[in-house]
Amino acid sequence: MLKKILRGLFTIIGLIIGYLVGEMLLSTDYLAGFNNFKSDTIQGIIFVIFSTLIFGIILFLISPIIVSFIMKFMDYVEKSTQKMPTSQIIFGTSGAIIGLVIASLFAGLFKYQSLIWNIFAVIFTVIMAALGADICARKRDEILSFFTSIKRKDGFKDKKAKGFTNENPKVLDTSVIIDGRIFDICQTGFVEGPLIIPTFVLEELRHIADSSDGLKRNRGRRGLDILNKIQKELNIEVExxxxxxxxxxxxxxxxxxxxxxxxxxxITNDFNLNKVAEFQGVPVLNINELANAVKPVVLPGEEMKIQVMKDGKESGQGIAYLDDGTMIVVEGGRRYIGENIVVIVTSVLQTAAGRMIFAKNKDSLVKN
Known part of the structure; x- marks a missing residue:
């Protein structure tokens, strides 16, 4: 149907071109010398009709070739646009319109007209339209988030009483969701929303939960359970x-x-992601760093009562643990495995893996 419509349009265009060409030829000096060839004579009218029919027939005959090129071009454009997101097409079109408006305003600053200027104006207009479309298509997410943030500021005014805020959104990493401690931290109120959960993170969690590996499957399901608890049990905004x-x-x-x-x-507990984010200048909240920061401060010379759990790597050493998981290395504590003893802290070592406390049995120090 479209091919027939286009063929008919080209035939009409050919008739119009033939009529205009016939009228133009009648007005030339060459045909003006013949008395019978004037627009108001029968010969002139016949000449115009003949010219109109000739061009109409020519366009009618070559229209299938032109229509085939148009259809191929339309198919190419359609296949290309199908691969592009709708938002990219909309923003690209809007950017092209903005570029055309800027180009027209710039061209209006010049009053004189010349052939060189007209050529330059056409090239400049095409460049501005392409530039505007490219910029808006590439920055569509930033532009959309900008207008979304403005809308949030107006829409969240009545939610401030519930503790909602639109400042500094927190993007949750897959590892921190599976870890689960983010729920406890949000429950204490130290982290304010909104918490942003991307769909690609949810998709990754779903793949982990559907894994054939039992351990991975349990971790993925734990992460989904944590998200449900955050949405249902916490008074914090989740997007x-x-x-x-x-x-x-x-x-x-x-x-x-x-x-x-x-x-x-x-928000993450992934060490590698933390380093990459620091390199790119993206702020990161690391759960592991927070856990190390809130551990109780222990100074050399302090006493503590512990239970030696196992022997250490070095000869005679014993290993104990605090309630938060901090490891205590007790010099000469191997013989006290399974017993509760009082030790005195000798030194504290902070490593990337956490904090280590070195201590000695108080009774052995007293004897010495």
Whole structure:
């Protein structure tokens, strides 16, 4: 149907062109010398009709070739747009319109007209339209988040009484969701929302929960349970970020990009992700660093009562643990395994893995 319509349109265009060409030829000096060839004579009218029919027939005959090229071009454009997100098409079109408006305003500053200027104006207009479309398509997420943040500021005014806030959104990493401690931290009120959960993180959790490995499957299901508890039991805003970054393959890179777009922070306990985020200038809240920071401060010379659990790596050493998991290395504590003893702290070592406390049995120090 479309081919027939286009063929008919080209035939009409050919008739119009033939009529205009016939009228133009009648007005030339060459045909003006013949008295019979004038627009108001029968010969002139016949000449115009003949010219109109000739061009109409020519366009009618070559229209299938033109229509086939148009259809191929339309198929190419349709296949290309199907691969593009709808938001990218909308923002690209809006950017092209903005570029055309800027180009027209710039061209209006010049009063004179010339052939060179007209050529330059056409090239400049095309460049501005392409530039505007490219910028808006690439920055669509930043633009959308900007307008979304403005809308949130108005929409969340009545939610402040519930503790909701729109400042510094926190993007949750897969590892920190599976870890589960984020629920306890949010429950204490030390972390305020909104908590951002991207769909690609949910998709990764779903793949882990469907894994054939039993351990991975349990971890994935634990992460989904933690998310449900956060949404249902905590008085904190949780948002599902449904957009994606199709040009970025890795989930960690998508998280960092999303944090940059939202001007927020990433919550994780992944050491490598933490380092990459620091390199890219993305703020990170590391759960492990928080856990180390809130452990009780122990100074050399303090006494504590512990239970020696096992022997250490070195000869005669015993190992004990505090309630928060901090390891205590007791010199000469091997013979006290299974007993409760009082030790005196000799030194404290802070490592990337955590804090280690070195101590000696108080009774052995007193004897010495």
């Amino acid at each position: 599902i970020w449904e957009k994606d970054f199709p040009d970025i393959a890795e989930v960690d890179s998508k998280l960092l990009k999303l944090a940059q777009v939202l001007n927020g922070k990433v």
